[in-house]
Amino acid sequence: MKSAKSNGYIGQAIKRVEDPRLMQGRATFVDDLRLPGMLHAAVLRSPHAHATILGLKTEAAKALPGVTDVFTGAEINQACGLVPCSASMPDLKAPKHTVLAGDRVYFVGHPVAIVVAASPSIARDALDLIEVDYDPLPAVANPEKALEKESPLTHPDHGTNVAFTWLLANGDVDGLFAQADRVIKQRIVHQRLTPMAIEPRGCVASFHAGEGSLTLWTSTQIPHLVRTLLPGMIGVAENKLRIVTPEVGGGFGSKLNLYVEEAMCSHLAMRLGAPVKWIEGRRENAMATIHGRDQIGEYELAVKNDGTVLAIKARTIADLGSYLQLLTPTIPTLTGLMISGCYKLKAVRFELTGVYTNKMATDAYRGAGRPEATYALERLMDLAAAELGLDPVKMRLKNFPKPGEFPFHTVTGLAYDSGNYQRALKKAQDLASWDALLEQRDAARQAGRLFGIGLSTYVEICGLGPSKIMAAGGWEWGCVRIEISGKVTAITGTTPHGQGQETSFAQIVGDRLGVPMDDIVVLRGDTASAHFGRDTYGSRATVLGGTALLMSVDKIIAKAKILAGALLGASAKKIDFRGGKFWVKGKPKNALDWKRLAQEAYVAKNLPANFEPGLEASSFFEPKNCTYPFGTHIVAAEVERETGDVTIVKYVAVDDCGPQVNPLLVEGQLQGGIAHSLGQVLFERTVYDGDGQLLTGEFTDYSMPRARDIPEYVIGSTVTPSPSNPLGIKGVGEAGTIGANPAIANAVMDALAPLGIRHVDLPLLPEKLWRAIEEKTAELRKKKPRSQS
Amino acid sequence: MKTSVNIRVNGTLRTHDVEPRVLLVHFLRDLCGLTGTHVGCETTLCGACTVLLNGQAVKACTILAVQADGGEVTTIEGLASNGRLHPVQEAFWECHGLQCGFCTPGMILASVELLQHNPQPSREEIAHAIDGNLCRCTGYSHIIDAVQCAAKKMAQPGEAK
Amino acid sequence: MIPAAFDYLRPQTLEEAVNLLVQHGETAKLLAGGHSLIPALKLRLAQPKTVIDIGRIADLSYIREEDGRIAVGAMTTHRAIEASALLEEKCPLLPEVARHVGDVQVRNRGTLGGSLVHADPAADWPAAILALNAEVVTVGPKGPRVIAAKIFFIDLFQTALRPDEILREIRVPVTAKSVAYVKTVQRASGFAIAGVAVVVKAAAKTVSVGITGVAAKAYRATAVETKLAGQPLSAENIAAAAARAANRIEPLGDIHASAEYRAHLARLNTRRALGVAASRA
Structure with missing residues (x-):
């Protein structure tokens, strides 16, 4: 494959082509769809974390004027099949995940019945008329308690709350721990988070009885995977299914799933002979759209006195919730794969236990397993530096692979494609005015203030990925078509939902074809036009989808050269192509443009022998490796002693995602990603009480960053191309989230270090910090008089 | 019992008979077909439904259509003028x-x-x-x-x- | 997101509204700005049979000086209070508190009267109303009634308002600039975890302190006031007095703040608010 050379658009901060429609209220989200005869569904959900359903009466709801019908599990589960999970651990115990509860509910929000009515308000009214007789059962919400012998069982027939175990072990862990000068131990908690895309989920299903075909419009990141998986649930063949994702109002992993409502609406559209729409409410979204993180790990890092890190051990529990969504068990395994981070560790042992509790399922949430790894490791690095009395920067530098050591083979079995961790760290230090920042800290501390500096040097895994490591194909597909008019249609199998690939892909295609961006339309999110695709997640879309389009462009150029040669009386080899024009070497005056070639290709009267009409090509890009973006984030933070409030004083991020197709979009992804981490580190958390009641079911209680929480960023980049794709790009959708977590936490912990505070679990809520400060201050007060006397 | 509601939306008078429980956001989306105003929560906290009512920014999810009767509303669809973005x-x-x-x-x-x-x-x-x-x-x-x-x-x- | 169905009545006068309230009794709810009631309707936490919209009654939205006091109509929005030059001059605590209520959109619609009647234990207004020794004027079938702020708030979401009464006006005294409101915000909802409103009367050498968000109802921190009565507002005196801000109070505890932290913030914010108010004297 040739390397892509920029002749205009690539690398430019170009305004997005998506924006005019979105900024004027002319974009179509799922809730904006109105089909003739459309019915409206509403879902009744369990208020109990665990209960037996003794009785279910739907007569009153069915009798309400305007109600089409009401369905319970007994009436629909058989027809809708089981919700799929792609994980395949050998010892995995998977509950039967039916679309509605059977005789037992096992989390708050568990769907119990579905109403279909003439309007959303009637459907909502009908929910209040359904009577359910619940017999509450003991519930377990704490994954550590779930592992205790006397714990209630989420799925009694399993006989245990353990869903699976997973081990990643490599190298002589015991030997290296024996050689260590010190072992740094820390329990690391990643609280549960709720993704909270501002657009809740929703779908509309419409069945064409004559064709036997079904169209599902759904707010998802993965229309193609839905098309692959839905036939197994509702019995409509894949080639009679069309999945459309209009605009999607944010996903962050929460829409990387096949959900019960999508299957139920599809089934009911067939059963009732009318389109069926369901729009999720916010409370439903908080209860019954996947959650993220929720890992507890006991970590140990073996180090030498000079700061060399030797090996890492972790015993980790992942709280899966009550059943498995598409990737539920897989996510925490990514933590294991990335647990060696940027460092030349010699051995690893990562023991993972997946646990069922009476909560909503966890799954991919922005970063998906990698923030957990980065946070754990970078906290350990800081703790190690502190215990050894070393500079945390020098300690990191000591353990980085050198730029010449790439591809770098990690102890976890990965091959990092390319990297220059030293350069990113150095640049971040420069942008942060590192020495001045240290002086600022000294001055603040002397004035009695709690001021800290934290950094994280991170690497992440993106561009997922080679099909051999994926459950159902890791390739990506793209198609480019020169229309008869000379306009260009590019079709991607990825499903952008805010990332801006209608723009960045037009940049890539426009550059390579030498066609103005205005003449290019990028189609996405409709399986009828994008015949193949593996969609958008894991920061893969530009890396893989962009490459698939580039490959298609190259095929078209090759074909066009043959045609141009025939028309100009030369062989294809003699044809030069640049700036959208084809000419015989040395005779640029007689150049042919795309418009002319398109006409010839489709009107097809002057085609050379054996030349197929048309100028269209599609490609599957199968990556040989994942990509490994990296970077350094540096944060200065101050903690207010009397309240525990944290202020971010400075935020510097240097990220290396390879060459940037559109720096404006890269910056947007980073800033957005950092905001997610800011939320996680400082205040976001999903809270269930001991009985499994959800206490953060609305925006009134689930705290997310608002504009006032955002510091002014200093954002820089380094560029280390990836050898894994011709554009050299690495992906950036999750980098902010992965890099930021430990940098912010380390800064806050550094601020508290003079008090002797070693570690506080996330989120670093003011009250927690205040308590830690109070406790240590009280200890110091006790000690002081003695030392002075 | 339905009530007749008149609201001038983006300069055009819109008259619809609505149940009193109909929220302004649903009046705009479902009856006026102006779906640029979005619903992101049910607790008046996300602001996706913000419109201008008599010139003031308000959350259309927390106003009954009957309350806005006689008022003037600007939605996102009405912000650009003569094809020119605001x-x-x-x-x-x-x-x-x-x-x-x-x-x-x-x-x-x-x-x-x-x-x-x-x-x-x-x-x-x-x-x-x-x-x-x-x-x-x-x-x-x-x-x-x-x-x-x-x-x-x-x-x-x-x-x- | 969709309220249960209700009947809707839109009286044109206060008298008519009172009659409707008498007629429909407790099955009816009054609708002012709607920013407490409508969220409850949408979640179906409130399902009144009848909603009586007092939003069209003339002359319930005003801020005016009368007999040496400031009268604020019950339907006056938070935004109008925030922007009032008269209040800025004569009772600056109200605009200061208004800036903390909800967000711009909420302040544009929500009303002082509506918020007070709702009596959310974490709302901002009760702290100010208490600290100002305000009076609440109601109107019912037996005519008007004046209720002192200190007996207005009874418990969680409960006030001294009778079921057939409508809150018509809030009267506050003219104060000096020596007032302050210091709030720790519940960051998800925007309500107060601990909001402390302080009025310092330099001449009388007294302070009054209203605290919201900390207990089941907003309260006057009388222990603080007593301690500071007649005392100079030195940092030491303020600190000693503020330490009593949660005395004999049962602070609430929830996922946003434990009872202990709330009590701490009540004391801390009292100290800070007193300091700020004193500095403005």
Whole structure:
């Protein structure tokens, strides 16, 4: 494959082509769809974390004027099949995940019945008329308690709350721990988070009885995977299914799933002979759209006195919730794969236990397993530096692979494609005015203030990925078509939902074809036009989808050269192509443009022998490796002693995602990603009480960053191309989230270090910090008089 | 029992018989077909449904249509005039102040109201003014940039509003 | 998100509204700005049979000086209070508190009267109303009634308002600039975890302190006031007095703040608010 050379658009901060429609209220989200005869569904959900359903009466709801019908599990589960999970651990115990509860509910929000009515308000009214007789059962919400012998069982027939175990072990862990000068131990908690895309989920299903075909419009990141998986649930063949994702109002992993409502609406559209729409409410979204993180790990890092890190051990529990969504068990395994981070560790042992509790399922949430790894490791690095009395920067530098050591083979079995961790760290230090920042800290501390500096040097895994490591194909597909008019249609199998690939892909295609961006339309999110695709997640879309389009462009150029040669009386080899024009070497005056070639290709009267009409090509890009973006984030933070409030004083991020197709979009992804981490580190958390009641079911209680929480960023980049794709790009959708977590936490912990505070679990809520400060201050007060006397 | 409601929406009088429980946001979306006003929560906290009612930014999810009877509403669809984007829209575009676009209509209208009162807001004042609008994509920084950029545009002579 | 169905009545006068309230009794709810009631309707936490919209009654939205006091109509929005030059001059605590209520959109619609009647234990207004020794004027079938702020708030979401009464006006005294409101915000909802409103009367050498968000109802921190009565507002005196801000109070505890932290913030914010108010004297 040739390397892509920029002749205009690539690398430019170009305004997005998506924006005019979105900024004027002319974009179509799922809730904006109105089909003739459309019915409206509403879902009744369990208020109990665990209960037996003794009785279910739907007569009153069915009798309400305007109600089409009401369905319970007994009436629909058989027809809708089981919700799929792609994980395949050998010892995995998977509950039967039916679309509605059977005789037992096992989390708050568990769907119990579905109403279909003439309007959303009637459907909502009908929910209040359904009577359910619940017999509450003991519930377990704490994954550590779930592992205790006397714990209630989420799925009694399993006989245990353990869903699976997973081990990643490599190298002589015991030997290296024996050689260590010190072992740094820390329990690391990643609280549960709720993704909270501002657009809740929703779908509309419409069945064409004559064709036997079904169209599902759904707010998802993965229309193609839905098309692959839905036939197994509702019995409509894949080639009679069309999945459309209009605009999607944010996903962050929460829409990387096949959900019960999508299957139920599809089934009911067939059963009732009318389109069926369901729009999720916010409370439903908080209860019954996947959650993220929720890992507890006991970590140990073996180090030498000079700061060399030797090996890492972790015993980790992942709280899966009550059943498995598409990737539920897989996510925490990514933590294991990335647990060696940027460092030349010699051995690893990562023991993972997946646990069922009476909560909503966890799954991919922005970063998906990698923030957990980065946070754990970078906290350990800081703790190690502190215990050894070393500079945390020098300690990191000591353990980085050198730029010449790439591809770098990690102890976890990965091959990092390319990297220059030293350069990113150095640049971040420069942008942060590192020495001045240290002086600022000294001055603040002397004035009695709690001021800290934290950094994280991170690497992440993106561009997922080679099909051999994926459950159902890791390739990506793209198609480019020169229309008869000379306009260009590019079709991607990825499903952008805010990332801006209608723009960045037009940049890539426009550059390579030498066609103005205005003449290019990028189609996405409709399986009828994008015949193949593996969609958008894991920061893969530009890396893989962009490459698939580039490959298609190259095929078209090759074909066009043959045609141009025939028309100009030369062989294809003699044809030069640049700036959208084809000419015989040395005779640029007689150049042919795309418009002319398109006409010839489709009107097809002057085609050379054996030349197929048309100028269209599609490609599957199968990556040989994942990509490994990296970077350094540096944060200065101050903690207010009397309240525990944290202020971010400075935020510097240097990220290396390879060459940037559109720096404006890269910056947007980073800033957005950092905001997610800011939320996680400082205040976001999903809270269930001991009985499994959800206490953060609305925006009134689930705290997310608002504009006032955002510091002014200093954002820089380094560029280390990836050898894994011709554009050299690495992906950036999750980098902010992965890099930021430990940098912010380390800064806050550094601020508290003079008090002797070693570690506080996330989120670093003011009250927690205040308590830690109070406790240590009280200890110091006790000690002081003695030392002075 | 339905009540007749008259609301001038983006300059056009809209009359519909509605149940008293119908929210302004549903009046606009379902009866006027103006689906640019979005619903992101049920607790008056996300601001995706922000519209201008008699010139003031309000959350259309927390107003009954009957309360707005006789009022004038500007939705995102009515902000551009004569095919020309409002300076706030222009600025959101230039500064990459939106990603998925779901919060954007509300975010823009809240910003429009701010600039009516305060033509040169500081970053802090902008953050305060959009405190009632959640965005989960952008991390807000570009939005604040955009509002400052819009303020500059609007300060130029000849610029509308 | 969709309220249960209700009947809607839109009286044109206060008298008519009172009659409707008498007629429909407790099955009816009054609708002012709607920013407490409508969220409850949408979640179906409130399902009144009838909603009586007092939003069209003339002359319930005003801020005016009368007999040496400031009268604020019940339907006056938070935003109008925030922007009032008269209040800024004569009772600056109200605009200061208004800036903390909800967000711009909420302040544009929500009303002082609506918020007070709702009596959310974490709302901002009760702290100010208590600290100002305000009076609440109601109107019912037996005519008007004046209720002192200190007996207005009874418990969680309960006030001294009778079921057939409508809150018509809030009267506050003219104060000096020596007032302050210091709030720790519940960051998800925007309500107060601990909001402390302080009025310092320099001449009388007294202070009054209203605290919201900390207990089941907003309260006057009388222990603080007593300690500071007649005392100079030195940092030491303020600190000693503020330490009593949660005395004999049962602080609430929830996922946003434990009872202990709330009590701490009540004391801390009292100290800070007193300091700020004193500095403005």
